[in-house]
Amino acid sequence: MAEILIVDDVAENLQILQLILRDEGHKVFAAISGEIALNIAHEHSPELVISDINMPVMDGLALCKTLKSSAKTRDIPVIFVSAERETDNIVEALEVGGVDYITKPFKPAEVLARVNTQLKLLDAHRLAVKQQLSQVMNQMVVGIAHEINTPLGAAITAVTHFESILTQLLGAFEQETLSAQQLMDGLSESKQGVALCERNLLRVAQFVKVLKEIARVERPTSPTQLSVIALLNDLKSDWGKKDVQIQVSAVEASFVSDRDILMSVFNNLIENSVAHGNLKSDKAISIEVALKEQHIEFLYYDHGEGLQGISIDELLKPFITTKRGNSGHVGLSAPVTANLISSALKGAYQLLDRGRGLEWMIEIPENSD
Template sequence: MDVMSRGSILAVDDSTETLELLGEFLQTAGYHVISVTSGPSAFKVLEHSTPDLILLDIMMPGMDGFAVCRQLKRKKRTRDIPIVFISAMSEIDNKVEGFEAGGIDYITKPFQQKEVLARLSAHILNRQIQQRLQKEREYFQALADATFEGVAVHDATHIVEVNRTIVSMFGYRYDELIGKELLDLLAPEYREMASTNILQQDTAFPYMMKGLKEDGQRFLLEIQTKTVQWQGRPLKVTAMRDITLRKELEHENRTLRTTLKDRYKFGEMIGKSPEMQCVYEFLTRAAATDQNVAIYGESGTGKELAARMIHKLSERREQPFVAVNCSAIPDSLFESQFFGHRKGAFTGAEYAISGYFEQAQSGTLFLDEVGELSTLMQAKLLRVLNDKMYTPIGAKTSRIADVRIIAATNRELREQMSAGHIRRDFFHRIHVLTIKLPPLREHKEDIPLLIEHFLEQQTLDVEHSNIPASILERFSAYEWPGNIRELFNELTRYLTTGQMELSDAHPAEHFQFKSLPFLQSGWSLSEAVDAFEKFYITQSLQKNFGKKGKAAVDLQVDRKTLYKKLKKFGDI
């Protein structure tokens, strides 16, 4: 048998005769033997050599075998080398002390060569097997650590091994994860599904769930599981991938494609004006996160439509969107409507009713006219937003509130807060991202697109081109205090009755300006003419919904002349 295949032995004994005897029959058996006569000499050898086993005498001058053993077990380099005591001391107490010092066997002198060879062979073989297993474990651990996926090995419930990715992904220490239940790494609402689909069977495709970090933070995961045989028993290998960033990029890509494909339309929102382009950009950014949003806008500007667009583009799009009119909820019914109640919770509660938080679970809760909530209702709502928990009336246990809040108002919440109508802590909880929808009077160039969109939704046989120019002029001149809702109502009235109820001046009156307040004294005639031209061209463009061709006809100039004027005056 090859010498190196049997292993190496360090023999430590103050008796040279014993060392010669051991060296002779051990080398004959195929072992490589290093002999020293003291503990300090053994330490020097071990500085540059790592034998498979150490044969250690006990009674040696200066430093006995027990002390040598204890010191070797304290050093990282030598702590795993098996130590076999060989001594003429046969008392039980000596053997016990040897094992307590860290020895794995005890051979009594005089010894039988066959017995020594049998014992040493078994110990060295076990050592070599452990070394091979350790190398394999380190190799596979390196492979597992090299992957971007988190890998957890577990039995029916508890984790037995993880890679470094899992450690960094969830924020626990390695030793905290070993023995921990795998389900504890998932958000509570996903544990039942995981228990059925992950722990009980292999997964043919990845499941999307939410992980729960050590600090309570949630994040999106893809999870897939396979059964393997490990150390003679079936275990599960679960791969976990943090897909939070990927999903955000997918959302940004999807929303970007949507906006680039048709910039005059963003979902159900219509308009290609710069004001609306800014709104689309804000909605896109809001949809890529899970932060709370406050939407500002006058009545009729489409605040709920904007909220639905954020939800539709967000990660929660497959979950419910629940709209709540906060102005219609009295203090006495707040808890019942938001948290729900159990059957018999109070007089008249004949049925269990789910509240808005339960209806919107995992989705979006839209709080319209949030500024109408009383400070008492704000305090109750704030507690849920902070704790992510609520308790239905009559229930004994709390429930998780996993919802995204989108609030809308036609009031200035900061002013409401200064006046004491909005709690400061509540304001900062809902006022994370803000979007302001422009009133229609600030983007009148979108009126033709809005009219066209409205007519496409109607069953009436009326085309945009059949609406008289005089009516379109009146629409352009009108200030629309009721915004898009008023525009659609006015269109409905006109198409069904042929009448309108606009209260503003007619276009003819609109352009009969009695003074020119923009003119300044001290201007030259040339400067005054330029100022008037700019003003008059602006009025014509507004009258013709920004269409330069029609404005040129209205001004009785050719397009080339109009374009030169526009270039001269800059953006109008």
């Protein structure tokens, strides 16, 4: 069974949780403070943490933030504990990285159901590791399978909490005890829950999109005859509808390649620039095209801030981002793009740092059939 760390400043609560979990065969570590919990987490690397929110000195929120800030403990799921009438901190608890919550007084069936859900997600993650993929693709797929658990779990929990609020309001309405203040409080809390759900589902959608991009590397390509000018005009048109300006400098040329994958490459680059590049409003993203011996050279640069504070090697690692701009960005644009170019399109790439922002030199064979 699993190794689980439980954290609560009330000894009686620890004893109850220990009994519930040990009866199921789990090995339980108990900590009466956040500081002690951190030491146990670093020493034993438990599979799951269950922590009370309200504790002195280091509360559950601070504990979770600290766990998520360490490479050794950031992947440990954290389930929060809160009294039924103390739901104000639940949204914040999920925002800092919690995956679920349990209410007090403890109900053994609820505790075990929520624990088993997280353990099943962990098992699914371990199973994904065993898949026979290339080393880089395996790292990305496993990473996404794990990373997607947090926003998905938070969204599910937000919906459950929203349902609970509606049930309470409907009950009060049916009993004719619903006050205006209770209704306003319920609607306000519901609005927060809906917003949390929406943010996390959008993040899930980002991960799903990246999974589709990764799958492109493994699937057979469909090369067709392409026109450089037509391809880039379509790209300009698509992004122009999103108020993103692209300046193209190219000569007409024909080549054979997979159009969908090539468009994905440029879309990934542009999305990354928009999310993290801090682009200048008076500068359009530039794409220059040159004809080389047996290949087409695309030079992409965005006039943004470039690779400030991060090396080219780091940028190509999965789940690494510049940490600027869109905080919901999943940090896979660069490595996915690199693998699409080299594996799917049989091309080559080079990242450059020449003071023109994020800059990629991409070489695509004239005929990749």
